[in-house]
Amino acid sequence: MKENTLKDRAAVSLVWLAGERFGNLLSDFLISVFLARILGPSEFGLIAMVAVFIALLQPFTDAGLGSALLRKKEATPEDYNTVFWSNLGLSTAAYLIVFIGAPLVAQFYKEPLLTDIIRVLGISLVLNSLNVVQTIRLTKLLDFRTISLRSLVSNVLSGAIGLYLAYLGWSYWALVVRQLLNAIITNVLYWATRSWFPSLTFSTASFKDFFGFGSKLLLSSLLDTGFRNIYPLLIGKFYSASALGFYNRAANLRDIPQTLVAQVTGRVSYPVLIELQDDPPRLAQAYQRLMQLVSFAYFPLLMGLMGLSKSIVLVLLTDKWASVIPLLQGLTFVGLLYPIHTLNLNILTLKKRSDLFLILEVIKKALVVVSLLLTYRWGVMGLIYGQIAQSCLALVINAHYSKQFIGYGFVQQLRDILPNFCTALGMGLFMLWGSEQLHVFTWWSLLLWCFAGGASYLLLAAVFNRKNLLYLYEFSREKYHAMRMTNE
Structure with a gap:
């Protein structure tokens, strides 16, 4: 009964927190669009x-x-x-x-x-x-x-x-x-x-x-x-305020779905996972479900942003921000694994191993230095390609201790998230190709491509990734009923 009550409260909390995140992101997005126009x-x-x-x-x-x-x-x-x-x-x-x-x-x-x-x-x-x-x-x-x-x-x-x-x-x-x-x-x-x-x-x-x-x-x-912040620091120092403004605007657009998914899952799941910290098998099962659910919901948001990057920038920000387009396309791949990293690192916090947390951070930051030395000569886009490589290596590093503590390592995680990535990438490439072919960048075309992208993702998931689609449906139905029972 206690576990069911905890799950029900978490379900209600998830709805409220998702509403708050969505409301804040929507208001931030709209206000930032108008500020960028002024x-x-x-x-x-x-x-x-x-x-x-x-x-x-x-x-x-x-x-x-x-x-x-x-x-x-x-x-x-x-x-x-x-x-x-x-x-x-x-x-x-x-x-x-x-x-x-x-x-x-x-x-x-x-x-x-x-x-x-x-x-x-x-x-x-x-x-x-x-x-x-x-x-x-x-x-x-x-x-x-x-x-x-x-x-x-x-x-x-x-x-x-x-x-x-x-x-x-x-x-x-x-x-x-x-x-x-x-x-x-x-x-x-x-x-x-x-x-x-x-x-x-x-x-x-x-x-x-x-x-x-x-x-x-x-x-x-x-x-x-x-x-x-080393990338904004270097761009602002060695380029100009305008160059940093372009990079910052691209990063902010990328951060909208990243913040929504990562913060909601992190803040709501953490108190619940604390209750399972002394039960490794159930904790591993909970993490596997979270990985599947988060990647299934998050990957299409990033890949959709990549596919509609040109439409988004030209329609919302106007052509004075056109230099944001290639930066945004690259940064979506940089942020693709962010919530997966967060879930892995939460395991160290649950196990009270802040010492290992620190060691991992030192290792990954050394990779940043190496990346900067190898890519700085190719400008801002070179820096972004280096960040993509770092993110992929970070997954291998972060998943090492997940394997050690709960038996859920890199291979298992890759097996769970790869189908979601392939489905989302297919959707994103379809949106990128289609919007470029039509070469129409208006409010109506942007909305049309959002609906078309969502429909294509569900279709691809139904054909190639039905397991996770059904799991998302069951999860949503379970939480909806839990929320209703709690409110009653």
Whole structure:
């Protein structure tokens, strides 16, 4: 009964979180489209330059304490207070570094405008730390309804205001204000309800316990963040703000389906998988099902984006963004295995092996360095091809410990996801060929090709990949009934 209740709550949480992710992505997408029509690549490039350095300091604002708190089954009030005050202190120190180092960043890029931008945008480091504990508490309760509604409201309001400011001629400051307002509104919504409020207590024992686990995750996060942003860093440094703007816009379009699928499966499945962490056979079975389901739903989104890249860019962003097209096509293959990597790495977190997590990150980052040395001479597209090769090698590396801990390694995973990839690739190539042959790029043609792509994928799946199609149908029906029973 307890297991069924947990599954039912997870099903409802999945619906709410999927709704929130879809709502945020849809609003982000629409607002970004209109912003791109008003602003140009250079304005987006300036913000992307600053975002690199903000992202590098973001892991310090939490130091892995939040992940350690989420992992702890029976967290005490002292634990929550300790993490809150630690995050606040760490984020304040991070902002001081941002404020002092802003002129150096501007000098690095040779863009004097960046000094003021980074000092203002850096305030988000402190603002984002204020609701970490609130979110963790609700996540442990599987109360994604509250999280989803607050996130969606803050995103829509801040985006609408940012769009209005861009229309008034605020240029890149409209993008800065949008990000700050998002953090401010989120905090107002969390703290106004006072669902949790910190007390003036701090436990040194709790801090040492959390930091012992979180410090390794901090180092892993720093490595991941640093190397994930190394490409925007190099493009902004050695090319121009416009070149970075094109790359950033392509990456953002690629990230829409990536974020939707990866975050929904990661945030909802993790609390459920925690319950199975001491039962390796059932855990392996759960992971196999997740791999099949995620790849079946995610791969066609990426391959559809690849196939319609030209239509999407020319119709939505206009021809001033045409340089995004080849970058977007390449980046879809870079992001293809992202949720698969996430699921593999979650196994190390479940098994409390943050030391192995760190070792894997060091190995994979060494591959990034090798890739950069081999591909930099071929420009931005050369860098993208190197990222594709890295992602494929990372699957082999990440799956090694999945094999060791739950008996679900690279060969088994490849066998489960390869049919989904072949089906999705066939759909994507059909859309790419068809849209190029007709050479019509309008709103109506874009919608028509979306429907045609979806229909072709279902047809190909019914013929060549029926097993996973039936599994998705059964899974959806089961979760729908579970949600209805829970609501009743």
